[in-house]
Amino acid sequence: MPATLISGVAIAATIRDEISIEVSRLKDQHSLIPGLVTILVGDDPASQSYVRAKNATARVLGIHSQQITLPAHTSESELLQLVHTCNRDSVFHGILVQLPLPSHINEANILFAISPEKDVDGFHPVNVGKLMLGEPCLLPCTPQGILELLERTNISTSGAEVVIVGRSNIVGKPIANLMLQKRPGGNATVTVCHTRTRDMAFHTRRADILIVAAGVANMIKAEHIKEGAVVIDVGVNRIGQTAGGKAILAGDVDFADVVNKAGSITPVPGGVGPMTITMLMKNTVQAAKQAVGLL
């Protein structure tokens, strides 16, 4: 029997409806319009399309959003100036600096300059530290999206063997921490694999829930998974182009190879990606409410 498809598109749509209702309520009852500024440096086509999607989603939900696009040769100090200006601008409750930045800009210097209250990516050390401690904070969007996917498909993590492939600051490390926490959505036994892991399949085959965020197209095959496992594919790899010039996407999981062995699986596209953008909207609303003392 083929795996049950976990539709990020459908679950994201449900959450977007919830957010849209909340945005209307904030407007009506508190004259509060959540605001998001997205900052894009350079002209990488993938980054352009992600930022466009973020702004489009914000508008649909009634969130005020503005995109600021700067040339690739923008200096670190110019970008820092812009971040400081946005920190002070009360129209914006959330600031997103699209990554990756051009190599002459130190990403940490920029991310650390964003006010933690406006850090809707959850990348600032204050929010990273709070996450680690289990304190309320702005959570990074992709890990938060994965928790929502599992919760809303009634997949329990308590006592489960969760194996994560990838140790990035954006996905691997924070999702590992969240799954460890002593609260619903956590309580898992967590293993994190990476490029130096000696026998990847030995670990991944033990997973009840396998989360793959390695950035290597189709690396996870049937031999890597246990029969009936939940497989969450975070990979978004551009592996080619259609005749019309549209990017062809592949996940980190070889979907065709795994689909008859997994119990449930997220597709790419249409799985984790739409959840990531939705959590950015949720964080923007949370930041706006916090800014005016509603949380």
Ligand SMILES: Nc1nc(=O)c2c([nH]1)NC[C@@H]1CN(c3ccc(C(=O)N[C@@H](CCC(=O)O)C(=O)O)cc3)C=[N+]21
């Ligand atoms: N400051 C910052 N924050 C981010 O959250 C951030 C970032 N930089 N840099 C790049 C990564 C990547 N990322 C994705 C978001 C949505 C989809 C997504 O919606 N994907 C669609 C397909 C989109 C397409 O067709 O290209 C899907 O999987 O169905 C993918 C990837 C956010 N990122």
